[in-house]
Amino acid sequence: MRAPADERVIELAPSVLPCDFGRLGEELAALERAGVDRIHWDVMDGLFVPNITIGAPVIASCRRYSSLPYEVHLMIVDPERYVREFVDAGCELITVHAEATRHLHRTLSLIKSLGVRAGVALNPATPLTSVEYVMDQVDVLMIMSVNPGFGGQHYIEAMDAKIMAAVALREATNPNTKIEVDGGISEETLAGCVMNGAEILVSGSGLMAHRDHLAQAVANFHQLARDALV
Numbered sequence: 001m002r003a004p005a006d007e008r009v010i011e012l013a014p015s016v017l018p019c020d021f022g023r024l025g026e027e028l029a030a031l032e033r034a035g036v037d038r039i040h041w042d043v044m045d046g047l048f049v050p051n052i053t054i055g056a057p058v059i060a061s062c063r064r065y066s067s068l069p070y071e072v073h074l075m076i077v078d079p080e081r082y083v084r085e086f087v088d089a090g091c092e093l094i095t096v097h098a099e100a101t102r103h104l105h106r107t108l109s110l111i112k113s114l115g116v117r118a119g120v121a122l123n124p125a126t127p128l129t130s131v132e133y134v135m136d137q138v139d140v141l142m143i144m145s146v147n148p149g150f151g152g153q154h155y156i157e158a159m160d161a162k163i164m165a166a167v168a169l170r171e172a173t174n175p176n177t178k179i180e181v182d183g184g185i186s187e188e189t190l191a192g193c194v195m196n197g198a199e200i201l202v203s204g205s206g207l208m209a210h211r212d213h214l215a216q217a218v219a220n221f222h223q224l225a226r227d228a229l230v
């Protein structure tokens with residue numbers, strides 16, 4: 001008997017990190033025209049990760065340039081301090097690092113109390129057991145496939161097993177949780193992520209390497225994802 005068709009819908013979420021921050025509005029509009037599914041904002045504070053990027057005011061000022069869902073990846077310490085600001089800036093998914101907040105359950109409850117989706121990101125070395133008792137609160141579980149703080153890094157292949165284990169944890173605790181993978185995703189690594197169970201793919205340098213023919217690249221990424229589901 002054939003296995004049930006894999007009916008996952010794979011979403012492509014480009015990271016804003018490789019964009020020209022002096023032309024963000026135009027870059028966002030171009031990404032939407034090219035057919036991406038959502039926009040992934042990487043917020044870094046120079047403490048949780050070495051780099052500093054942008055804050056909520058920049059996202060708020062860019063809200064009018066795209067109708068796509070905005071998700072924010074908070075690579076900041078004590079993210080609970082700023083959750084409301086990013087919701088007000090127009091983000092529908094707020095993802096915090098389990099390693100960056102002292103009271104993860106409380107932080108997730110705060111995010112959901114504001115009427116948006118709550119995500120948890122795990123650094124490559126952080127075990128899935130750190131979220132097993134909060135999965136009922138987790139709308140998106142994001143597996144970092146690079147060490148956070150930089151774009152353009154290589155996919156960490158040891159995360160293949162972690163993605164599969166994340167799927168098993170989701171099935172055992174909260175079937176509504178989506179699995180996202182962030183870091184080093186390109187034509188070369190995308191299919192493996194999907195085969196392992198990823199549903200939302202974050203790509204920065206891998207996708208923007210094709211900025212001169214973005215629509216064709218997005219179509220190719222989507223086709224590779226569909227082919228990996230068969």
Ligand SMILES: O=C(CO)[C@@H](O)[C@H](O)COP(=O)(O)O
Binds near residue numbers: 017073146183
């Ligand atoms: O959060 C991060 C890095 O900390 C990611 O979102 C990267 O920004 C994705 O960029 P690539 O690895 O695809 O270049």
Ligand SMILES: [Co+2]
Binds near residue numbers: 040042073182
């Ligand atoms: Co990110």
